[in-house]
Amino acid sequence: MTILTLHNTLTGRKEAFRPIEPAHVRVYACGPTVYNYAHIGNGRMAVVFDLLVRVLREIYPRVTYVSNITDVDDKIMDAARQNGEAIDIITRRYEAIYNEDMAALGVVKPDIQPRATEHISEMIAQIEQLIARDHAYAVQGHALFHVPSFPAYGGLSGRSRDDQIAGARVEVSPFKKDPADFVLWKPSTSEQPGWDSPWGRGRPGWHIECSAMAEKHLGLPFDIHGGGADLKFPHHENEIAQSCCAHGHENDLSAFARYWVHNGFVTVDGEKMSKSIGNIRLVHDLISHYPGEVLRLTLLSAHYRAPLSFTADALDQARSTLDRYYRILFDLKEVEAGAGTVPAAVLNALCDDLNTPQVIAELNALVRDVANADLSQRQQIKASLLATGDLLGLLQTDPAAWLGYGVQDGVDGVAIEKLLQERQNARQSKDFGRADEIRRELSAMGIEIEDTPQGTKWRKAS
RNA sequence: GGCGCGGUGGCCGAGUGGCUAGGCAGAGGACUGCAAAUCCUUGUACGCCGGUUCGAUUCCGGCCCGUGCCUCCA
Numbered sequence: 202m203t204i205l206t207l208h209n210t211l212t213g214r215k216e217a218f219r220p221i222e223p224a225h226v227r228v229y230a231c232g233p234t235v236y237n238y239a240h241i242g243n244g245r246m247a248v249v250f251d252l253l254v255r256v257l258r259e260i261y262p263r264v265t266y267v268s269n270i271t272d273v274d275d276k277i278m279d280a281a282r283q284n285g286e287a288i289d290i291i292t293r294r295y296e297a298i299y300n301e302d303m304a305a306l307g308v309v310k311p312d313i314q315p316r317a318t319e320h321i322s323e324m325i326a327q328i329e330q331l332i333a334r335d336h337a338y339a340v341q342g343h344a345l346f347h348v349p350s351f352p353a354y355g356g357l358s359g360r361s362r363d364d365q366i367a368g369a370r371v372e373v374s375p376f377k378k379d380p381a382d383f384v385l386w387k388p389s390t391s392e393q394p395g396w397d398s399p400w401g402r403g404r405p406g407w408h409i410e411c412s413a414m415a416e417k418h419l420g421l422p423f424d425i426h427g428g429g430a431d432l433k434f435p436h437h438e439n440e441i442a443q444s445c446c447a448h449g450h451e452n453d454l455s456a457f458a459r460y461w462v463h464n465g466f467v468t469v470d471g472e473k474m475s476k477s478i479g480n481i482r483l484v485h486d487l488i489s490h491y492p493g494e495v496l497r498l499t500l501l502s503a504h505y506r507a508p509l510s511f512t513a514d515a516l517d518q519a520r521s522t523l524d525r526y527y528r529i530l531f532d533l534k535e536v537e538a539g540a541g542t543v544p545a546a547v548l549n550a551l552c553d554d555l556n557t558p559q560v561i562a563e564l565n566a567l568v569r570d571v572a573n574a575d576l577s578q579r580q581q582i583k584a585s586l587l588a589t590g591d592l593l594g595l596l597q598t599d600p601a602a603w604l605g606y607g608v609q610d611g612v613d614g615v616a617i618e619k620l621l622q623e624r625q626n627a628r629q630s631k632d633f634g635r636a637d638e639i640r641r642e643l644s645a646m647g648i649e650i651e652d653t654p655q656g657t658k659w660r661k662a663s
Numbered sequence: 664g665g666c667g668c669g670g671u672g673g674c675c676g677a678g679u680g681g682c683u684a685g686g687c688a689g690a691g692g693a694c695u696g697c698a699a700a701u702c703c704u705u706g707u708a709c710g711c712c713g714g715u716u717c718g719a720u721u722c723c724g725g726c727c728c729g730u731g732c733c734u735c736c737a
Contacts, residue, residue, distance in 0.1 A: 210667095213667095274735090275735070275736090275737075276735095348734095355666095358666065358667070358732080358733090359666060359667070360665070360666045360667090360732095360733075374737095380734090381734075382734090383734050383735075384734085384735065387735090387737075388737090390737090393737095406735070407734095407735055408734090408735085430667080430668075430731065430732080431731065431732060432732090433666095433667075433731095433732070434666080434667090434732055434733065434734080435732085435733080435734045435735080436734090436735090438734090439734075463668095465668070465669090465730095465731085466668090466730075466731060468730075468731095471729085471730090472730095473730075473731080502675070502676075502686090503675085503676065503677095504676085504677075506668075506669095507668080507669070507676090508668075508669065508729090508730065508731080510675090512674095512675090514674070514675075514687085514688095515674095515675065517687085518674085518675060518686070518687050518688095521686090521687070522686070522687085525686095528700075528701090532700095532701090550677095556677070556678090557677095558675095558676055558677045558678095558684090558685075558686090559677055559678085559684080559685085561676090561677090561685070561686070562676095562677070562684060562685035562686080563685090564685095565685055565686070566684095566685080572701070572702060573702090628696075631696075633696055633697065636696085636697085637696095637697070637698080640697095640698075640699095649699065649700095650698090650699070651698090651699050651700055652695070652697095652698080652699075652700095653700085658700095
């Protein structure tokens with residue numbers, strides 16, 4: 202049996218993954234708040250957990266992957282006010298765009314993608330449980346989680362409650378019993394979206410939605426909880442507090458989720474993405490300039506926990522790596538691949554805490570001797586390459602189309618053929634000056650040519 | 664200030680207590696009229712200072728630098 206190891210934030214160590222039920226692995230990852238286009242950092246999270254789920258599916262018979270849509274949030278309300286649009290118009294629009302953009306990155310849609318607004322009653326029920334167990338209290342239309350009621354609080358991020366208060370930059374609301382207490386429910390004005398609750402008309406705090414939706418769709422405890430590294434505190438810390446305390450597991454932080462997996466941040470040219478710097482890279486824009494697989498491989502070219510500097514150079518490198526694999530597949534197009542399996546070295550690398558750079562190295566090793574391989578070795582290489590591509594969510598395009606052979610759109614095939622014939626004539630009469638001139642003309646049209654023993658081929662350069 | 668993550672050859676990027684990934688770029692060569700593509704050859708790097716050790720890039724301590732988070736900002 203293949204053993205997956207994962208770095209578990211809860212213990213701070215790399216551990217062997219042991220599912221609660223090997224017959225059914227359950228995963229939750231915090232999804233986007235839908236009020237804008239997703240940026241490449243959101244894309245990284247989606248790609249990393251998509252890959253994790255693919256690897257789990259390779260090992261285990263059944264995997265359920267839940268990733269939520271946050272469609273009630275103050276940032277959404279701000280966006281609605283600014284655009285003069287209804288909130289649900291905005292959230293449904295950006296939810297659809299999010300799913301399209303992630304699909305372009307090769308992300309398989311989660312099995313369940315619950316919306317926060319469709320789980321209000323579950324959230325209210327959980328808050329009532331917390332109040333009943335004296336872990337929360339109602340005051341002035343709010344419901345607040347009382348952090349001192351949960352001594353184990355802070356176990357995920359490793360900060361003491363005192364540290365948090367000492368470092369807090371935000372003024373503490375006067376009605377909080379303790380400065381560290383956080384909101385479970387807050388009142389809405391009549392213009393704001395709201396739902397009736399035991400504490401009056403209001404809306405949920407941010408953290409409670411994930412606790413409620415994960416529990417409803419996966420049951421507790423479940424196997425893996427993921428998200429961006431920025432969510433460790435306070436979001437995931439608070440989820441643990443809510444879910445453990447609602448069920449009386451005050452001494453067991455793993456009573457909610459067993460393994461916590463966090464992906465690192467994406468920077469742009471080494472700088473944080475921010476509106477003020479104006480360097481936010483939206484997936485929606487990037488996919489019109491780069492094939493989705495180039496973006497996906499770029500995101501997988503660093504280990505998922507390491508920071509990733511998103512640069513034009515990194516994109517170019519991912520593209521040339523993919524070009525090389527596609528060229529090999531193109532050269533092997535007459536070779537019968539047969540049923541392929543993912544090479545053990547690749548699966549082992551993936552099972553080593555998703556060591557994707559190692560996977561790429563293994564892929565290079567696989568492909569290194571293709572030129573000197575015999576037929577059965579070529580069949581094996583092709584099958585392994587395709588199987589690995591399927592697992593990684595790469596190499597899903599027809600090689601000829603990827604490389605630009607036989608392109609019909611945006612090229613004048615007749616003119617190209619005419620120029621190629623003219624060049625051929627020039628070469629035969631040793632008029633290489635004219636032949637090179639024609640090659641430059643074609644190059645200016647975006648057409649690259651290759652002279653082979655079988656004649657001259659052309660391709661549309663990407 | 665607190666907590667976390669990271670600093671590897673020109674660039675990207677794994678990993679390891681001693682056998683020193685991989686890719687890109689560069690250099691040389693083969694092939695080609697010249698190219699392109701491909702193939703061959705070529706790179707002893709691990710932030711700084713101590714310590715442990717026969718031996719540290721890898722372990723321990725300190726420091727420096729970069730980066731993220733610090734409670735929903737109504």
